[in-house]
Amino acid sequence: MTATRFLPRERLQTLFDRIGDLGYRCIGPQVRDGAIVYDDLRDAAALPVGIGAHQAPGRYRLEHYAHARCFAWANGPQALKPLLFAPQETLWRVTRDAAGGLRFAAEQPPSQRRAVIGLRACDLAALALQDAHFAGALADPGYCGRRRDLLLVGVDCGHPADTCFCVSTGDGPAVTGGADLALTELDTGFLVRAGSEAGRALCDALPLRAPSAAELHLGEAEIEHARQSQRRSLPGHNLRDALFANLDHPEWDDVAARCLACGNCVAVCPTCFCSTEREQPAIDGSEAARVRLWDSCFSAEHSYVHGRLLRPDTRTRYRQWLTHKLGGWHDQYGRSGCVGCGRCIAWCPTGIDITREARAVCAEVADQPEGEA
Known part of the structure; x- marks a missing residue:
């Protein structure tokens, strides 16, 4: 990750605008049917502002708070999986010609550049595992095509749910890798760091400034509070x-x-x-x-x-x-x-x-x- 910069909250829309300028279809979190889901999102105002998610065993409920934060919730039911490992996908087709002969052809999904905003560290860790399965020695062409066209914007998880236990698996709550751009949300804006060449190019196009020492301290305190607030854990890393x-x-x-x-x-x-x-x-x-x-x-x-x-x-x-x-x-x-x-x-x-x-x-x-x- 590169040196940390700062994006004022009132300039968050510029992130969506610059992503669109680069030719990406923007996908982000939004409230739908009582849950936070990922779908097309071009306007930062459509983010779940002032929304939290109460989660417990067998329970998920959204809650409303008097703050301006957009990412003050733990994950919803979706992650990256539906965007890469399609729930339903045609692998190949066979057609019969006029003479009765059969012709087989692989089905190639259309190329589509997509940028996903708001990913958590646990979901980026899950992506690495999906990559190991679908993009390894026996690469899945549909998955790999969608993976190549993906831009990832991660957000540190400052508000884990009661059901979260990423600290015990070593996968959160801070975004430490796997994202092109990583954000830490504060009340006044976002600490921003780039994790790839694409992320650095995006940073260059944003109205960023150097963060203050107080802002950096608040960002570190957010992550530490998230770590300390988790009460669930697995009994070990290798069971x-x-x-x-x-x-x-x-x-x-x-x-x-x-x-x-x-x-x-x-x-x-x-x-x-x-x-x-x-x-x-x-x-x-x-x-x-x-x-x-x-x-x-x-x-x-x-x-x-x-x-x-x-x-x-x-x-x-x-x-x-x-x-x-x-x-x-x-x-x-x-x-x-x-x-x-x-x-x-x-x-x-x-x-x-x-x-x-x-x-x-x-x-x-x-x-x-x-x-x-």
């Missing part, structure tokens, strides 16, 4: 061995009695990437499309292999989700698949808390200092 040593733990039965297997947790999780594929044939048989859809390891079909279900009940499906997320990902990506955003806790209809379940199953490591597990 792989403890989880796989407890596949018959009675907690799996207990959580299965509460879990609806609805898939809300995986839908809002910024790192989950399970999918299924379907054929969509034309009714006249002239063509068909191969479509990829989001899926969930909580669905029965997801574990169907050659005539049988490998995970026939909610107990085995929840166990698969938790052990893979917090354990198996260490073998695949060198770290946990959880970034501590807490979405799965807030959006679970029965309020199941992943930190509580992990502590119950991994009781023998629950009291160890962070990093030793």
Whole structure:
């Protein structure tokens, strides 16, 4: 990150204007249907000014406050995942010509330059995991195309929810990387730092000034307060061995009695990437499309292999989700698949808390200092 500069609050619109001048479609947070969601946003006045989000297990409610801040809320149900790993995407099509021959063609999504404003550190950490999966050795062309055309503006999280635990996963609350531009919101404006060449070019086009020592101190105090305010945590950074040593733990039965297997947790999780594929044939048989859809390891079909279900009940499906997320990902990506955003806790209809379940199953490591597990 470059040296910190300052953008007065009354000049925030210039950030949107300069992004638009560079040819990007601006996407930002806004209030819709009782939640903070990301969608097209060209006017800074449409940001959720004076809005906070009260989150608890199984509960998400917006609250109104008498301040002018735009980012004084913890994350909503969305992250970057819907913009990059599309909920539904055509992979290829096959058409039948006049002679009855079949022609196959890959479907290439249209190029679209998009700038996303307001991303949290946990979502940028999740993006790095999505990149490792979709942009690695076996790169997904649709994902990679959308990823190349993305400009990212992160905002430090100064108001974590009761469900947040990014400190224990090492993924927040401050934006330390992964963003082209990073902001820290103060009452009077924003501390601004660039994290890429694109971010530096954007800074050069903004009406920035040097920050005062008091403004820098306030920014540091915001982050420290956010760190200290988090009360939830995972019992360690690497729970792989403890989880796989407890596949018959009675907690799996207990959580299965509460879990609806609805898939809300995986839908809002910024790192989950399970999918299924379907054929969509034309009714006249002239063509068909191969479509990829989001899926969930909580669905029965997801574990169907050659005539049988490998995970026939909610107990085995929840166990698969938790052990893979917090354990198996260490073998695949060198770290946990959880970034501590807490979405799965807030959006679970029965309020199941992943930190509580992990502590119950991994009781023998629950009291160890962070990093030793």
